Amino acid sequence: MAGLDEIAGTGRDAHRGGYSRHLWQAADLELRAWFIERAERIGLAVETDRNGNIWAWWGEPGADAVVTGSHLDSVPGGGAFDGPLGVVSSLDAIARLQASGFVPSRACAILVFAEEEGSRFGIACLGSRLMTGALHADRARALVDPDGITLADAAAHAGLDPASLGTDRQSLERIGLFVELHVEQGRGLIDLGEPVAVASSILAHGRWRLTVTGQGNHAGATLMADRRDPMVAAARAVLAVQDTAAARPGTRATVGRMNIVPGGTNVIPSSVQAWLDARAETDEETRALLGEITAAVEAVVAENGCSVSVVEESWADAVHFDPELRDRFSAVLGDVPSLATGAGHDSGVLAASVPSAMLFVRNPTGISHSPEEFASADDCVAGVEALEKLLRTLL
Numbered sequence: 001m002a003g004l005d006e007i008a009g010t011g012r013d014a015h016r017g018g019y020s021r022h023l024w025q026a027a028d029l030e031l032r033a034w035f036i037e038r039a040e041r042i043g044l045a046v047e048t049d050r051n052g053n054i055w056a057w058w059g060e061p062g063a064d065a066v067v068t069g070s071h072l073d074s075v076p077g078g079g080a081f082d083g084p085l086g087v088v089s090s091l092d093a094i095a096r097l098q099a100s101g102f103v104p105s106r107a108c109a110i111l112v113f114a115e116e117e118g119s120r121f122g123i124a125c126l127g128s129r130l131m132t133g134a135l136h137a138d139r140a141r142a143l144v145d146p147d148g149i150t151l152a153d154a155a156a157h158a159g160l161d162p163a164s165l166g167t168d169r170q171s172l173e174r175i176g177l178f179v180e181l182h183v184e185q186g187r188g189l190i191d192l193g194e195p196v197a198v199a200s201s202i203l204a205h206g207r208w209r210l211t212v213t214g215q216g217n218h219a220g221a222t223l224m225a226d227r228r229d230p231m232v233a234a235a236r237a238v239l240a241v242q243d244t245a246a247a248r249p250g251t252r253a254t255v256g257r258m259n260i261v262p263g264g265t266n267v268i269p270s271s272v273q274a275w276l277d278a279r280a281e282t283d284e285e286t287r288a289l290l291g292e293i294t295a296a297v298e299a300v301v302a303e304n305g306c307s308v309s310v311v312e313e314s315w316a317d318a319v320h321f322d323p324e325l326r327d328r329f330s331a332v333l334g335d336v337p338s339l340a341t342g343a344g345h346d347s348g349v350l351a352a353s354v355p356s357a358m359l360f361v362r363n364p365t366g367i368s369h370s371p372e373e374f375a376s377a378d379d380c381v382a383g384v385e386a387l388e389k390l391l392r393t394l395l
């Protein structure tokens, strides 16, 4: 808890509540500096890779390393635990091993991923997608933040070489196995009455940008019957998203962000952008959900005299974490439960390339991506103890 307390003042969002810590902006840079200082204090050797992910090595960097970590960035107005809990727990677990006199016989590192939430440039798990090649460097460099700054410029400003962004086999090949400890983001552990679980799977998920186009016009001079108002069409589209997902059990669809153009009280908008997040258990089901949503949205938008385009911004296949690793973890931890999750994680991206696993720590509110996200001190300690035990057997 002391580790989390040290960063409790960084990136607070007075307007939204909670934290807004976005890639390479002031709060994120402050957290990166904090992490580096914290890691060096326990004797770890820190380096930043070509994509802005931070590595802190315990002992010599090397191949087949046991790597643990998470991320420090947040969603807009996010909680204190999503990401930082895994980073702080990794530091703590290694400090405990050191204090006990344990000497690792295998390379070991903490890895802090860049822009896990995609809050600045729109693509979640940016650092791990770049490392693994799941996101092409050209596409990444051209991504633009809400202020119109390209990722290439932001990277250069943060001291990285934009030309070096992209697939990083050297880094990837050093990871023998990745473990991410994370606050649980639903109520699975509340219902089970347990403090810690091992992850079983992650839903397939994607993000799409919907642009609804109508006719911009004067709010006072345009009769109601003469309007082609994209905001009204977008509102109906949101209802269609909700109805479609509600009719397909287990699927989830959300519109959490909109941009009204030009955005004046006395102006009928000319267009509205809305971002759709859709998820389901399998890739096929998620694609089917998107197909149905697209058809429903096109229909209601047309009824309002508007048009819509749907562009995929990112996609992540469903993940089933390595069953062998999971069984091994359950054995070491004494029969902890397995939990599926609806949230995406860098460990899910890495799972396509290296054996990966996750530990979840109970969240007594069952709420996440919100300031109400929480974990008790006792449960955080249970999480660190579990991670320490795993590292002890793996190293």
Ligand code: GLV
Residues within 6 Å of the ligand: 116, 117, 124, 342, 343, 344, 345
């Ligand atoms: C990230 O936390 C996501 O699941 O969107």
Ligand code: MN
Residues within 6 Å of the ligand: 075, 082, 117, 343, 369
């Ligand atoms: Mn998150």
Ligand code: MN
Residues within 6 Å of the ligand: 071, 082, 083, 116, 182, 345
């Ligand atoms: Mn997270």
Ligand code: MN
Residues within 6 Å of the ligand: 116, 117, 343, 344, 345
């Ligand atoms: Mn996440």
